[in-house]
Amino acid sequence: DAMVIQNPRYQVTQFGKPVTLSCSQTLNHNVMYWYQQKSSQAPKLLFHYYDKDFNNEADTPDNFQSRRPNTSFCFLDIRSPGLGDAAMYLCATSRDRGAGTEAFFGQGTRLTVV
Amino acid sequence: QQQVKQSPQSLIVQKGGISIINCAYENTAFDYFPWYQQFPGKGPALLIAIRPDVSEKKEGRFTISFNKSAKQFSLHIMDSQPGDSATYFCAASKGYSTLTFGKGTMLLVSP
Numbered sequence: 001d002a003m004v005i006q007n008p009r010y011q012v013t014q015f016g017k018p019v020t021l022s023c024s025q026t027l028n029h030n031v032m033y034w035y036q037q038k039s040s041q042a043p044k045l046l047f048h049y050y051d052k053d054f055n056n057e058a059d060t061p062d063n064f065q066s067r068r069p070n071t072s073f074c075f076l077d078i079r080s081p082g083l084g085d086a087a088m089y090l091c092a093t094s095r096d097r098g099a100g101t102e103a104f105f106g107q108g109t110r111l112t113v114v
Numbered sequence: 115q116q117q118v119k120q121s122p123q124s125l126i127v128q129k130g131g132i133s134i135i136n137c138a139y140e141n142t143a144f145d146y147f148p149w150y151q152q153f154p155g156k157g158p159a160l161l162i163a164i165r166p167d168v169s170e171k172k173e174g175r176f177t178i179s180f181n182k183s184a185k186q187f188s189l190h191i192m193d194s195q196p197g198d199s200a201t202y203f204c205a206a207s208k209g210y211s212t213l214t215f216g217k218g219t220m221l222l223v224s225p
Contacts (some may be wrong), residue, residue: 105157
């Protein structure tokens, strides 16, 4: 039944060691988003894809990259994780962009940096 | 201009009571105001949403009240239940922009 699936649910990585988080969707939605959510804070948008068009938020660090090889999959790459990158990472999809388009979230990947 | 301010940060309500969470925004161009509900260990899920052309929207026990002149909107949960205990986020967007979230309210409904 899961429509937006994130793997793994929990990821532990070493300081400075590249890590990749994955997201897949069965909704065939055009838009895929990556959010970072730290404890007791609002989700913060890192970037989104509208189809193959990549849209980076102005304040997203260069350390964060993303790939969308096809409609169903999207990856978040953290090139050199720091302690401050420990957070819940949420993937979301929506059929289209724009007001009124519902976003569907995955369960998230909790990243720990040691 | 893009900020959405949410209050309170946390809320404790007795079972059967009314939970009220408030949000305020600055950008008058915002034209879509959803509320998301997030349970521990889960991603947020859309609960209810409103556009500024109406002042109230009700779905079951959940109501959004919208005050365009005051640039405020609120979520009311009637007959609050322990199963409503979660974190609630208000959000706003305009045109083709992405959602701007409030900081969230952690609601605990005591039995």
